[in-house]
Amino acid sequence: MVFGVPRRRAFTGAVAAVGTVILLASCSTSGSGADKDSAECEPYKKWAVEEDATVTAYSSIRDVEADRLEESWKQFEDCTGITIEHEGSGEFEAQLNVRVDGGNAPDLAFFPQPGLLASLAKEGKVKPAPAAVKTSADANFSPDWIKYGTVDGKFYAAPLGANVKSFVWYSPKTFKDKGYQVPTTxxxxxxxxxxxxxxxxKPWCAGVESGDATGWPATDWLEDVLLRTGTPEEYDAWVNHTTPFNSAPIVAGLDQVGKILKNPKYVNGGYGDVKSIVTTSFQEGGLPILENKCTLHRQASFYGNQWPEGTTVAADGDVFAFYLPPIDPAKGKPVLGAGEFVGAFADRKEVQAVQEYLSTPEWANSRAKIGEGGWISANKGLDANNLKSPIDKLSVEILQDPKSVFRFDGSDQMPGSVGAGSFWKAMVAWLNGEATKPALDSVEKSWPK
Incomplete structure (x- = not known):
């Protein structure tokens, strides 16, 4: 995952960024220039340090999104005397391991993959979260989210940003003109x-080409469907490999996906036949909706940043999205998504202060007010009114809906050789004509022993 977008695919900031980001002024231009006893600094008083301190943070967040992230904690820096030095990298996964193994770990890392967090925690390299962070996280996030920052019963990392993947994009104008109703089942x-x-x-359009990561959007399709054909617990068992990757329920789930993605009457609107899905880029997958060459495109909330400049993303705009409906509404509202988690490699007072602050509604709302959209959090204290994008507001409403049952992107929890390797390749082979069982068999055989 990459800053609230799936790992392998760091384009949110680059695509969304147009023009210059204007940074807002805060208390001062340095971490020590504010009057820590002023009224505006009162909310940050408990985190203030006697001597100026620096905390390093490493993530996959880059470009304009990194600028917005750094702006979001400016008041905290000014009022506490703690400077947060953030570095974003497109090679986060590989380079984090290199830094940790080389004794040059950052103080904090924003993990987009619970699997990577878990592996480093089990090796004793990530520090358990202090009690204050655990208390804050428990108060502000649902148990569904807390568990992804928990390893072997010990809490390590509170959630940061998020995204919702269970969406189908469409044109509200087309639906109105043709009398189509948004489906609820x-x-x-x-x-x-x-x-x-x-x-x-052809009603559906799709694209799974993404360079070395080609195939990842198809894994999201399977994960979303498995949450609808089975229970959340059965999904967890598959992700954790206590259920074989090629077991009967998984075969049935992929066949269910195939009724859409491998149906020549359904796809690939605007591009060609079924196999054109593999050669169509992720970024361009849904664009035929704007040309009335396709009607439906399943993709996450962050796809709102992929539409051409000038496209209005709203319920009455050029494009919008509706929740991917359940197969059996009686089973609740399954939601597939992703996000980042703040893990620490140091336990100094100032590091723990930053960890705690980033888990609070105060930080979430500060971040929400910056920029024109493309960022959300599962923090229960986030006020959706602070979000500017209608799709972001809808995403938060879904995450905060008591009926929603959230599950994290499955491939991001699997071993890297599977989730970022054999799983992608198998989905490409399947779209190119391979039968369901052999495709899943190949992933099962690749699972590390």
Whole structure:
């Protein structure tokens, strides 16, 4: 995952950034220039240090999103005397391990992969979170999120940003003009797809090409469907490999995906046949919606940043998204998503202060007010009114809905050789014509012993 977008795919900031980011002024221009006894610094008083201190943070967050991140904690820096030196890298996963093994670990790392956090925690390289961070996290995040920062019963990392993947993008204008209704069940989704296909148009468009990471969007499809064909616990068992990757329920789930992605009457609107999904880039996958060459595109909330400049993303705009409906509404509201977690390699007072602050509603709302969209958090104290993008507001509403049952991106929890390797490759082979069982067999055989 990369800053609230799946790992392997760091483009949110680069694509969304147009023009110059104007940084807002805060208390001062340095970490020690504010009057720590002033009224504006009162909320930060408990984290203030007697002598100026520096905390290093390392993440996959880059470009304009990194600028916005750094702006979000400026008041904290000014009022506490703690300077946060953030470095974003497109090679976060590989380089973090190199730094840790070389004795040059950052004070904090923003982990987009719970699997990487867990592996380093089990090696004793990540510090357990202090009690204050645990208390804050428990108060501000659901148990579904807390567990991804927990390893072998010990809490290490509070959530930071988030995204929702269970979305289908569409054109509100097209729906209105053609009398289509937003489906609320899987059966209605298929009925709508059949209705559109009956007109001679292909209802769905998709793209899974992403350079070395080609195939990842198809893994999200399978994960979303498995949350709808089985229980959350069965999904967890598959992710953790207590259920074989090629077991009967997983085969059935991928076949369910195939009823859409491998249906020549359904795909690939605007691009060609089923195999064109593999050669169509992730970034361009849903764009035919704007040309009325396709009607539906399943992709995460962060896809809102992929539409061309000038596109209005809103319920009454050029494009918007609806929640990918459940197969059995009686089972609740499964939500697939992702995000980052703040883990520490040092336990100095100032490091723990930053950890705690980043787990609070105060920080989440500070970050939400910056920029035009493309960022959300699962923090229960986040006020959706502080978000500017309608899709971000909808995402937070879904995350905060008591009926929602959240599960993290499965491939990001699996061993790297699987989640970022054989799983992607198997989905590409499957889209290119390989049968379901052999495709899943190849992933099962690749799982580390």
């Amino acid at each position: 899987w059966a209605e989704l298929i009925a709508l797809s059949d209705k559109i296909a009956g007109t001679g148009e």
